[in-house]
Amino acid sequence: MRPRDPRVLLVDDEAGIRTVVGLTLRDQGYDVYAASDAEEALALFEEHAPPVVVTDIKMPGMDGLELLAELKRRDPDVEVVMVTGHGDMDLAVKSLRRLAADFLTKPVSEDALEVALDRAFERIALRAELREHTEHLEELVERKTRELLDAERMAAVGQTVTDLSHAIKNVASGLEGGLFVLGKGIELDEREYLHQGWDMVRGNVEKIRNLSLDLLNYARFARMAPRACDPDEPARAAVEALRDRAEALGSPLRFAPAAGPEHANIDPDAVERALLNLLANALDAREARGSGEISLRTERLPASGNAHERIEYVVEDTCGGLSPDAVQNAFAAFRTTKPSGTGIGLMTVRKIAEQHGGDVALENNPGKGARFRLALPA
Structure with a gap:
């Protein structure tokens, strides 16, 4: 069975060999382009792009090895069959090392030529089949990945519901x-x-x-809108928004800004919302306990090792700390120990942190107080 693209470029500086081998190839069903030297061969290759080239190794000017290298540079998938004399086996071995498909010795027999070309076109077919399987595998992996992500999303939605x-x-x-x-x-x-x-x-x-x-x-903070701003500003705004409530409880908020004035690339509205949640939780604890102090400080942590420069917001209170159950479910959805709580506040804080590429951590000191650290890349 002849290949789907039976084009062969024949290169030899001897006209008689081109005629004989060319007739043999045509009898075997191939379409033949013939060239007398490497320069003509490259021109024909650029024009017709045959998948297989049969070339003599020893030719004046650019020899067969150089032609092999240039053909592979232009098209790594081209199959090149080298033709050499009996005394040039070292050249034949060199050509195989340079990714020639096969080599034939002169005089070229019809059977050997047919076998060599069959192998060359078989390699082309196998490569095409492998490429097709690889593409199908990539499509399969992509489809299965989408299905898995959809399943995970549905599971998450189901759990949330x-x-x-x-x-x-x-x-x-x-x-x-x-x-x-x-x-x-x-x-x-x-x-x-x-x-x-x-x-x-x-x-x-x-x-x-x-x-x-x-x-x-x-839902509002599903996507961040970061911009260059003073990282102390959202903290200052959160403290100001809760100042009256804190003073009514007899525990003014202490604020220590230290992250600015150099700008950081954050979403100030989202950060303010996160800090409002953390401060409001501390005020709830203050109201329930009847005593305690609440503070917010900002820090700019320099880059070290693999860690980039960070902005850290620390909300700390001395209002007795959290119960073991509250610590375990602090960031869980819809879990709350407060009478009027919804269990979404800390979940929102964590989401805002993750959307920035940062994190939030809880440090609990039972009987004394709690500390939340919101760390964001600067």
Whole structure:
């Protein structure tokens, strides 16, 4: 069976050999281009791009070895069969080392020529088949990767929906309990029940509002918009936003800016939101404990080893620390130990850190306080 592209370039400086070998090749079903030297061969190769070249090794001017090297430079996939005399076996070996497909000795027999060309075209076919399989394998890997990512996304969505459903169910149960107590108060005309039921309903409505706002904030920071800015600015804005609440609790926020004024490439709105969450959690702990101090400081950490320059925001309090359960589920979705909490605040902080290519860490000191470190590449 002849190959799909049966074109062969024949190169020999002897006209008689070109005629005889050319007729043999045509009888075997090949389309033959003939050249008398390397320069003519390269011109024909550029014009017709035959997949196989049969060339004499010894020729005036550029010899067969040089022609082999130039052909491989122009097309690494071209198959070159070298023709040499009986006394030039060292040249034949050199040609094989330079990636020739085969070599023949003069006088070239019809059978040997046919076998050599069959091997050359078989190598071309195998290479094409391997390339096709490789492309199919890459497509298969890409498709399977997409399917795996889709499955992971769906699993993540499913887990999120499950956790969110539990959060909503808890709020709904709280509302039902409040309505039940209100109903009893109306039925029995008991003001104490009415007040108790109303407080339960109001508290759960607040939970719904907080959950909605936290979900909106979480979605808002799906993509960062970093820009060059003073890294102390979002920290200063977060402290200012919570100053009144802190003073009402009798614990003014202490702020120590030290990361600026040299600019860093961060999203200041996202960083401010993360710091608001961390400071608000500390204020909640201060309110629950009745004492304690809260501070925020910024630092610029120089590059060292494989670590790039970083901006670090440290929120620290002396409000008693976190319980083991709170530490274990600190960054878990919809997990909270606060009565009005949603479990999204710290999850948002972690997302903002990861979107920047940074991280957030918790250091807990039971009975004393907690420290959160938000570290971002500068």
